[in-house]
Amino acid sequence: MSGIRPEITPAERAGFYKVLYHRRDTRREFLPDPVDEAVLRRLLDAAHHAPSVGFMQPWDFIIVRDRAIRRRIKEDFEAAHREAAEMFDEARREKYRAFKLEGILEAPLGLVVTCDRSRTGGPVIGRTSQPEMDLYSTVCAVQNLWLAARAENLGVGWVSILHPDRLKEVLGIPEGIVPIAYLCVGHVSGFHEKPELEKAGWLPRLPIDELIHYDRW
């Protein structure tokens, strides 16, 4: 292993895994305290160093602090959430409704991560057989940012109960740019020990051995 520069030491590896295993999707625990500019910058830079297909770097970041805009997004969430509740059968509907699923107004800022599908023009190395690779690169950026936030002791919640077209309208996102994630970001009163849906008995953690196949499915 002597050729590996820089080598990750056991202590650094332990720090990395501690961050990874204690990342949570935060909804209820946001505090109103502002996020330090230098810290926010570190989160965005972590996202910007995600892998991207053909080095396309297709992402943009919209930092949404304006409360009136966030109030409109919250209204869109509420409409999408009402529609969603109707999809669950009666037995689960009330339980669904009782979950807190976003922190749009409680967190001090929203962060929208988008994907510019034609950022570099022409064919893109690695995207010729799988055109969705730019979307996936952008998701890698979201996950980098999420982990970096946990490393900074900040919470992140991904709000996916939103109609992307409405979000584009509210934020003036142009044609050809796909919103991938609306994230709530902020300080938190704490992190749950386990994912909330697991704790609530909605679904169990799957045993990993059931998910591993050898050589073929």
Added chain:
Amino acid sequence: MSGIRPEITPAERAGFYKVLYHRRDTRREFLPDPVDEAVLRRLLDAAHHAPSVGFMQPWDFIIVRDRAIRRRIKEDFEAAHREAAEMFDEARREKYRAFKLEGILEAPLGLVVTCDRSRTGGPVIGRTSQPEMDLYSTVCAVQNLWLAARAENLGVGWVSILHPDRLKEVLGIPEGIVPIAYLCVGHVSGFHEKPELEKAGWLPRLPIDELIHYDRW
């Protein structure tokens, strides 16, 4: 910050960022040495602790060690790569062809990460307005695994120049299961300081300030 348990310390944070910034897409540097079972297990467990929409955990992992199977996948890569080369104009085609874009046979193992789109049946919390969220959860698992590999001083290369339908056929992946990533995983002779396409002058690193918007696009 006293309520945050566990709090990430500055030293742990530094370890995390070191891993994040030194992750690379490995193609040429794989060594044939086998990957330790316990280490491989840690990578899969890191992936399994990615965020997932509605706690769906839609991922499966196929560990491909069999050389005959990997040879078939390599042939599929070569066919897709030939098609891809034709898409570039003459000026860039030779440069494209000269890039080493996979390590399917050099790495000791391939790792396919898939998404089971109907894993939990019924409506999924958080997937009602954005049905692609399960695909994105699986990409988060890939990025967790990629970073964990770097923390273990292992290289990972994402091979996207493959036709997903061919990969499904070769690996016997059932209907309704979407292959998200074919990853080459193994020990490496080293990690590049910068992404190879950046170093080669194919595309520059974008200045991050051009990617940040405030309140609206």
